[in-house]
Amino acid sequence: xTGVSQNPRHKITKRxxxxxxxxxxxxxxxxxxxxxxxxGQGPEFLTYFQNEAQLEKSRLLSDRFSAERPKGSFSxxxxxxxxQGDSAMYLCASSLAPxxxxxxxxxxxxxxxxx
Amino acid sequence: AQTVTQSQPEMSVQEAETVTLSxxxxxxxxxxxxxxxKQPPSRQMIxxxxxxAYKQQNATENRFSVNFQKAAKxxxxxxxxxxxxxxxxxxCASTLNAGNNRKLIWGLGTSLAxxx
Numbered sequence: 010x011t012g013v014s015q016n017p018r019h020k021i022t023k024r025x026x027x028x029x030x031x032x033x034x035x036x037x038x039x040x041x042x043x044x045x046x047x048x049g050q051g052p053e054f055l056t057y058f059q060n061e062a063q064l065e066k067s068r069l070l071s072d073r074f075s076a077e078r079p080k081g082s083f084s085x086x087x088x089x090x091x092x093q094g095d096s097a098m099y100l101c102a103s104s105l106a107p108x109x110x111x112x113x114x115x116x117x118x119x120x121x122x123x124x
Numbered sequence: 125a126q127t128v129t130q131s132q133p134e135m136s137v138q139e140a141e142t143v144t145l146s147x148x149x150x151x152x153x154x155x156x157x158x159x160x161x162k163q164p165p166s167r168q169m170i171x172x173x174x175x176x177a178y179k180q181q182n183a184t185e186n187r188f189s190v191n192f193q194k195a196a197k198x199x200x201x202x203x204x205x206x207x208x209x210x211x212x213x214x215x216c217a218s219t220l221n222a223g224n225n226r227k228l229i230w231g232l233g234t235s236l237a238x239x240x
Contacts, residue, residue: 111219
């Protein structure tokens with residue numbers, strides 16, 4: 010399978026614990042995005058990487074959130090001291106730029122439940 | 125603020141019929157991209173169709189077509205010959221005001237049910 014993969018698919022944690030999610034983009038894609046989707050809502054942009062450089066972070070991304078993309082390949086999103094409001098689906102997408110298409114390819118998401 | 129609005133939270137259609145999903149947006153940009161994504165229950169987001177704002181011709185992908193009205197800032201999706209597998213959440217999204225990073229701004233989605 011050469012699509013975007015995310016692990017784990019589901020994560021249940023207790024409030025206050027730290028969690029880390031991983032995204033493996035399509036291999037030749039240089040751009041990687043993280044979005045958050047809560048029930049009944051559309052995705053919201055969190056952050057974006059061009060290769061290994063994190064070029065933009067949303068105001069939604071509090072100090073408890075950190076994302077990395079070492080070597081410009083896979084990316085990790087860590088949430089420290091989780092809160093119940095962090096419960097959501099975390100989506101990763103990748104794309105190739107420059108491109109005439111600018112299509113983003115999405116992974117299956119990681120569903121986080123904070124108890 | 126740049127926004128994408130989907131005013132139909134839920135819609136239903138009979139199998140083999142045609143349905144149109146609405147999307148409007150607000151931007152002062154001239155160059156942007158518009159997309160319709162489909163998210164089946166418990167499955168991942170997949171691209172249905174895209175439209176470049178500088179193209180006047182409406183995009184078409186098999187049974188899916190768009191009605192892009194740039195002046196009206198409208199981007200509706202028409203699904204012809206609806207199939208049971210079309211049942212999903214449909215999201216309208218755009219690169220409005222995204223600068224060079226091309227992040228997507230999303231509507232709230234329309235839940236489409238195709239009935240047998």
